Amino acid sequence: MRKRVTIEMIAKDAGVSKMTVSRAINNPEKLKRGTLIRILNSMKKHEYKPRFVARILAGSRSNTFGFIVKSNEDFVIPPFYGECVRAASNWFKKHSYRSMIFNMSDEQSASLFIDYVNSGLIDGLILFEGTHEKSLLKALKSNDIPVVLVGEDPEGTYDFYSVSSNNYNGARMAVEYLIAKGSREICYITGIGTKPSVEERLRAYTDVMCEHNLEAISVPAENTLRGGVKAVEELIEKHPSFDALFCFTDLIAIGALRGLRKRGFDVPKDVRVVGFDNIHISEYVFPSLTTVSQDMTLMGEIAARTLLQIMDETQPNDSEKHVKLPTRLIIRESA
Amino acid sequence: MRKRVTIEMIAKDAGVSKMTVSRAINNPEKLKRGTLIRILNSMKKHEYKPRFVARILAGSRSNTFGFIVKSNEDFVIPPFYGECVRAASNWFKKHSYRSMIFNMSDEQSASLFIDYVNSGLIDGLILFEGTHEKSLLKALKSNDIPVVLVGEDPEGTYDFYSVSSNNYNGARMAVEYLIAKGSREICYITGIGTKPSVEERLRAYTDVMCEHNLEAISVPAENTLRGGVKAVEELIEKHPSFDALFCFTDLIAIGALRGLRKRGFDVPKDVRVVGFDNIHISEYVFPSLTTVSQDMTLMGEIAARTLLQIMDETQPNDSEKHVKLPTRLIIRESA
DNA sequence: TTGTAGGCGTTATCAT
DNA sequence: ATGATAACGCCTACAA
Numbered sequence: 257m258r259k260r261v262t263i264e265m266i267a268k269d270a271g272v273s274k275m276t277v278s279r280a281i282n283n284p285e286k287l288k289r290g291t292l293i294r295i296l297n298s299m300k301k302h303e304y305k306p307r308f309v310a311r312i313l314a315g316s317r318s319n320t321f322g323f324i325v326k327s328n329e330d331f332v333i334p335p336f337y338g339e340c341v342r343a344a345s346n347w348f349k350k351h352s353y354r355s356m357i358f359n360m361s362d363e364q365s366a367s368l369f370i371d372y373v374n375s376g377l378i379d380g381l382i383l384f385e386g387t388h389e390k391s392l393l394k395a396l397k398s399n400d401i402p403v404v405l406v407g408e409d410p411e412g413t414y415d416f417y418s419v420s421s422n423n424y425n426g427a428r429m430a431v432e433y434l435i436a437k438g439s440r441e442i443c444y445i446t447g448i449g450t451k452p453s454v455e456e457r458l459r460a461y462t463d464v465m466c467e468h469n470l471e472a473i474s475v476p477a478e479n480t481l482r483g484g485v486k487a488v489e490e491l492i493e494k495h496p497s498f499d500a501l502f503c504f505t506d507l508i509a510i511g512a513l514r515g516l517r518k519r520g521f522d523v524p525k526d527v528r529v530v531g532f533d534n535i536h537i538s539e540y541v542f543p544s545l546t547t548v549s550q551d552m553t554l555m556g557e558i559a560a561r562t563l564l565q566i567m568d569e570t571q572p573n574d575s576e577k578h579v580k581l582p583t584r585l586i587i588r589e590s591a
Numbered sequence: 592m593r594k595r596v597t598i599e600m601i602a603k604d605a606g607v608s609k610m611t612v613s614r615a616i617n618n619p620e621k622l623k624r625g626t627l628i629r630i631l632n633s634m635k636k637h638e639y640k641p642r643f644v645a646r647i648l649a650g651s652r653s654n655t656f657g658f659i660v661k662s663n664e665d666f667v668i669p670p671f672y673g674e675c676v677r678a679a680s681n682w683f684k685k686h687s688y689r690s691m692i693f694n695m696s697d698e699q700s701a702s703l704f705i706d707y708v709n710s711g712l713i714d715g716l717i718l719f720e721g722t723h724e725k726s727l728l729k730a731l732k733s734n735d736i737p738v739v740l741v742g743e744d745p746e747g748t749y750d751f752y753s754v755s756s757n758n759y760n761g762a763r764m765a766v767e768y769l770i771a772k773g774s775r776e777i778c779y780i781t782g783i784g785t786k787p788s789v790e791e792r793l794r795a796y797t798d799v800m801c802e803h804n805l806e807a808i809s810v811p812a813e814n815t816l817r818g819g820v821k822a823v824e825e826l827i828e829k830h831p832s833f834d835a836l837f838c839f840t841d842l843i844a845i846g847a848l849r850g851l852r853k854r855g856f857d858v859p860k861d862v863r864v865v866g867f868d869n870i871h872i873s874e875y876v877f878p879s880l881t882t883v884s885q886d887m888t889l890m891g892e893i894a895a896r897t898l899l900q901i902m903d904e905t906q907p908n909d910s911e912k913h914v915k916l917p918t919r920l921i922i923r924e925s926a
Numbered sequence: 927t928t929g930t931a932g933g934c935g936t937t938a939t940c941a942t
Numbered sequence: 943a944t945g946a947t948a949a950c951g952c953c954t955a956c957a958a
Contacts (some may be wrong), residue, residue, distance in 0.1 A: 645938090
């Protein structure tokens with residue numbers, strides 16, 4: 257193992273003090289041209305890289321942001337969050353910040369992430385729905401970590417900035433579309449938990465059905481492919497006469513497609529199916545999925561931009577506290 | 592912002608020196624019961640958390656491992672790697688290590704990761720195929736970072752440990768199966784680049800076709816859904832009479848299914864399709880995908896176990912240098 | 927424009 | 943079993 261190259265060695269080599277080398281790195285404009293060049297050369301020659309942890313310990317910003325995402329059975333980074341992350345991460349990059357993903361799937365990952373945060377390794381965070389646990393939010397708040405939520409804050413008690421889609425309108429569109437197409441016995445495969453997205457989409461479904469004097473029937477499912485299959489089976493058991501399914505997510509919908517086929521149903525002839533999210537693969541499955549599209553790229557960008565604004569107190573902050581993005585109905589083969 | 596709780600404050604509060612508190616954290620067995628309890632209580636009272644970066648700077652291990660994964664157009668963490676990561680990460684967890692994912696998609700992410708590694712924030716790495724770039728491997732080698740490759744080392748020059756599937760045998764199985772089923776005009780949608788997996792699967796395809804006096808026709812595709820669609824279009828253009836497709840990955844195969852359907856081909860009646868990887872979703876698409884299964888869980892576990900063995904020099908190291916895992920043909924609806 | 931001294935929070939080493 | 947001191951590598955504040 258080669259011995260580590262430190263700032264001190266560069267200083268000695270370039271015939272200056274450590275401080276001058278430090279300036280060469282952080283405020284090069286404050287140095288005389290000659291000195292700067294000499295130092296730069298020496299750094300290159302010795303392949304000097306400042307040691308990240310030392311800078312942090314001495315008080316520097318990390319210029320690094322984190323994403324906290326919850327895995328599911330099918331994906332370590334579920335596609336919907338993945339696209340938001342990609343967009344946010346590009347935004348950060350454009351502004352010379354770096355970013356990294358923490359997948360919060362267990363205690364162990366949580367501990368790592370907490371260590372990072374309270375060590376100064378992370379300057380700010382974007383939390384995706386599913387990770388908005390009270391204890392976590394509280395910890396972040398009390399440590400003064402800048403945070404933006406993707407998805408609404410379930411409690412609202414911590415007053416974080418948030419970016420989400422208009423879940424209610426999106427779900428309404430989907431159900432109204434199914435009704436317009438002639439479906440009457442529309443069942444809803446809902447999500448699990450008390451997340452706002454779950455509650456709003458369910459409420460929209462119930463409202464629309466009610467407005468049309470149709471019976472609202474919903475069953476819950478894990479947000480996974482398998483969850484979709486199981487929900488369909490439950491539905492066939494309990495309400496075999498449905499002629500359409502609205503699903504909490506595309507993942508569930510794709511599972512539902514499989515479940516329906518297994519039982520001999522044709523989509524869309526026997527049963528129309530609509531999902532939510534418009535993840536990449538929904539366009540490729542058969543039948544391709546009619547779905548409510550969330551603009552993940554825009555969500556990611558807004559989340560990133562908001563976070564930067566929160567942190568940069570010198571700039572005027574024109575970010576809305578709670579952004580709600582419109583959704584679009586994407587009509588494909590399944591309904 | 593609450594003032595940071597440091598080891599010094601705990602020491603004062605518990606009436607001992609910093610060193611003793613440090614011991615309470617790292618070698619509790621060396622303390623007298625009473626002292627230990629007093630310190631522990633004080634730590635709890637003040638919600639003391641050791642500062643990660645300070646420990647690292649002072650010479651501690653991070654007990655953290657990293658995964659380096661390459662994103663693609665469809666997924667930030669492609670499903671195949673995702674499953675390996677999940678398995679490896681569980682293995683680490685079981686041994687009280689933590690892990691994190693770096694997605695190497697650009698310069699910016701690379702810089703973060705390099706900072707981490709040469710700061711001591713990462714004790715070892717698992718690199719997935721697609722990230723085995725010469726410059727990276729060289730840097731890791733010269734910094735003495737313990738590394739395990741998933742997928743074979745394309746160069747072989749750096750002598751890293753590696754875990755991969757037997758790509759050649761897997762691909763042979765697939766092609767032989769297609770022939771046994773009666774297909775004769777079997778085209779291969781191959782991958783891009785010079786990765787061993789690309790070369791071996793292609794070689795297997797060519798060999799088998801040759802052994803049966805069949806013409807080998809292959810077109811390259813990006814490893815994405817869209818790549819599959821495009822390859823099918825190219826194939827229909829150039830060799831419209833094919834009756835089977837073997838695809839470099841499931842992602843490509845799923846794209847191919849869509850491409851075929853768009854052009855009115857029925858799978859498997861007109862064209863049989865076989866993929867490679869057996870990612871989760873392949874079981875759910877329609878027709879469900881016949882594919883060559885790699886045991887991602889086992890790969891992940893072996894990679895993790897090997898890495899731990901490399902690092903722990905006290906233990907005898909019984910890891911093979913280059914593990915090659917067997918594959919299985921999973922027969923479903925598409926062929 | 928450049929240098930000096932001190933501190934960031936922890937652990938290692940050597941004492942006691 | 944516990945403590946004192948130095949070291950890790952960098953940056954801030956002040957001085958020259």
